[in-house]
Amino acid sequence: MKGRDYKVVDVFTSRPLLGNPVAVVLDADGLDTSTMQHIARWTNLSETTFLLPPTTADADYRLRIFTPRSELPFAGHPTLGSAHAALEAGRVQPRGGRFVQECGVGLVELAVHGEGERRRLRFALPPAVVKPLKSADVDELEAILGHAVVREVAPAMVDVGPVWIVAQLSSVADLLALKPDFARSAAFERRLGVTGVTVFAPHASGDAGIEVRSFAPSCGVDEDPVCGSGNGSVAVFQRERGLLPAADTAYIAAQGQCVGRDGRIEVRMDAGGRIILGGTCVTCIDGTLRC
Numbered sequence: 001m002k003g004r005d006y007k008v009v010d011v012f013t014s015r016p017l018l019g020n021p022v023a024v025v026l027d028a029d030g031l032d033t034s035t036m037q038h039i040a041r042w043t044n045l046s047e048t049t050f051l052l053p054p055t056t057a058d059a060d061y062r063l064r065i066f067t068p069r070s071e072l073p074f075a076g077h078p079t080l081g082s083a084h085a086a087l088e089a090g091r092v093q094p095r096g097g098r099f100v101q102e103c104g105v106g107l108v109e110l111a112v113h114g115e116g117e118r119r120r121l122r123f124a125l126p127p128a129v130v131k132p133l134k135s136a137d138v139d140e141l142e143a144i145l146g147h148a149v150v151r152e153v154a155p156a157m158v159d160v161g162p163v164w165i166v167a168q169l170s171s172v173a174d175l176l177a178l179k180p181d182f183a184r185s186a187a188f189e190r191r192l193g194v195t196g197v198t199v200f201a202p203h204a205s206g207d208a209g210i211e212v213r214s215f216a217p218s219c220g221v222d223e224d225p226v227c228g229s230g231n232g233s234v235a236v237f238q239r240e241r242g243l244l245p246a247a248d249t250a251y252i253a254a255q256g257q258c259v260g261r262d263g264r265i266e267v268r269m270d271a272g273g274r275i276i277l278g279g280t281c282v283t284c285i286d287g288t289l290r291c
Contacts, residue, residue: 008285
């Protein structure tokens, strides 16, 4: 039995226990896919990641990402949380404030600003593919949510590695009151071959521009506390639907209050239309995994 360095990092928060935790196994050499999936089921977090040597000289490390039920080619909060863990453990040395993660979608460049509690991490979302959602599927989505969506801003499937169905609701109050039918949603997700459903609504005031909720019961995660790829998909959706200005723009997304969290995701669309996601992380558990 080998002892492996292990951390649980809370992502999109600077205050422990209020973000989205990711379990990070820093010494994953020698673990096969079946064992990684078994560990991810055991941690029972929305994602568990495994740090490995890169297969290309262009990357600083390779990351495999698992939900309790399946492997993902990419995910946002595991990317940031694993990068935070790797930096804290001295497993990566940024060059000019940048380093590169290798994962299922390819190479993801991360930028680091500040140190310690002031450290902020950012990455550019992988290229996205947006597909319309059929009218009958919008009907089913509304039945699952138990509430109408804004059909004038047509719901869509957004593929950023994970594939999210994205839709807008008319108010934050309506969004926070949702009680989805998770069994029906899981069947819907499997039929369409998507990761889950992410819905959002605009805030009228406060530090956050929008409120977000993400549901992925087919992956074993009824509600993801603070979802990076879900928020990235919402940003892509807003860009494609003309809800973001054409010029460089930024906003804060809030997520997690329905599950006792208080996450904040920094979202920016640069002048070239790229979506940049970022935020802060804090380590909550630091120890050894014996497996």
